[in-house]
Amino acid sequence: MKAYMERIYNGLIKENPTFVLFLGICPTLAVTTSALNGVGMGLSTMAVLVMSNLLISLLRKVIPSQVRMPAYITIIASFVTIVHLLLEAYVPSLYESLGLYIPLIVVNCIILGRAEAYASSHSVGLSLFDGIGMGLGFTVALTCIGAVRELLGAGTVLGFTVPVYEPATIFILAPGAFFVLAALAAVMNRVQHGNGRTSTTDSCLEGCEHCTNMGCGGRVFTRAAVSETEEADVPAGGAEEIEKPAAAEEKEGQE
Numbered sequence: 001m002k003a004y005m006e007r008i009y010n011g012l013i014k015e016n017p018t019f020v021l022f023l024g025i026c027p028t029l030a031v032t033t034s035a036l037n038g039v040g041m042g043l044s045t046m047a048v049l050v051m052s053n054l055l056i057s058l059l060r061k062v063i064p065s066q067v068r069m070p071a072y073i074t075i076i077a078s079f080v081t082i083v084h085l086l087l088e089a090y091v092p093s094l095y096e097s098l099g100l101y102i103p104l105i106v107v108n109c110i111i112l113g114r115a116e117a118y119a120s121s122h123s124v125g126l127s128l129f130d131g132i133g134m135g136l137g138f139t140v141a142l143t144c145i146g147a148v149r150e151l152l153g154a155g156t157v158l159g160f161t162v163p164v165y166e167p168a169t170i171f172i173l174a175p176g177a178f179f180v181l182a183a184l185a186a187v188m189n190r191v192q193h194g195n196g197r198t199s200t201t202d203s204c205l206e207g208c209e210h211c212t213n214m215g216c217g218g219r220v221f222t223r224a225a226v227s228e229t230e231e232a233d234v235p236a237g238g239a240e241e242i243e244k245p246a247a248a249e250e251k252e253g254q255e
Helices: 001-012 023-030 036-060 064-089 092-101 103-107 109-117 122-155 176-192 202-209 222-231 237-253
Strands: none
Touching: 001 122, 023 092, 023 103, 023 122, 023 176, 036 064, 036 092, 036 103, 036 122, 064 092, 064 103, 064 109, 064 202, 092 103, 092 109, 103 109, 109 122, 122 176
């Protein structure tokens, strides 16, 4: 059970597809003019992600590796079509708001990325929870961005007016999407990693050079910082002092 909960935590916090990995930015910036649009887009993507992860994991030993990408895209497109028709039939207002971005879920790099990186090599249970975790992370991110943009740009949240200040229209326009995304990503990074400079030990410096966590604030300690640490360990005489003992030993051996 711990492994399943870890997949949920991974999608929500550690590898949040929007605030940490910065995947699916096109729909994130385009449809988040309101919190409701963010919820609708997030849940639609989550449904496709969960079902495609589940089916791809079930068929991972059947699909030939040479045609795995076309097979994944076909599976994803099938589920997107189902979601598209269901929204058009039962939630027409949301369907009209999201418009073209529902069919474009097919090419959302989050879904294809999880299929290739995780579902194709893990069990059905883990792949299912990975889809749930990534889908929840994407939904929460889009909802937060949409709520902030709607509040600041229109003075409403989920349709309820907040008569506290004069809204700034720029936040429901394209530039506002970039501003809000950058601000929330910075907050997420601050909460997750602190100031990013919590340790200056040699082990930390060596680890950052080969770190695979793209959202880690500690990556500010790069190769340059490691080089400075290594130079500090060199004797005052430089490389000559290191070479002298070796030369003396060689001379004694010849004698």
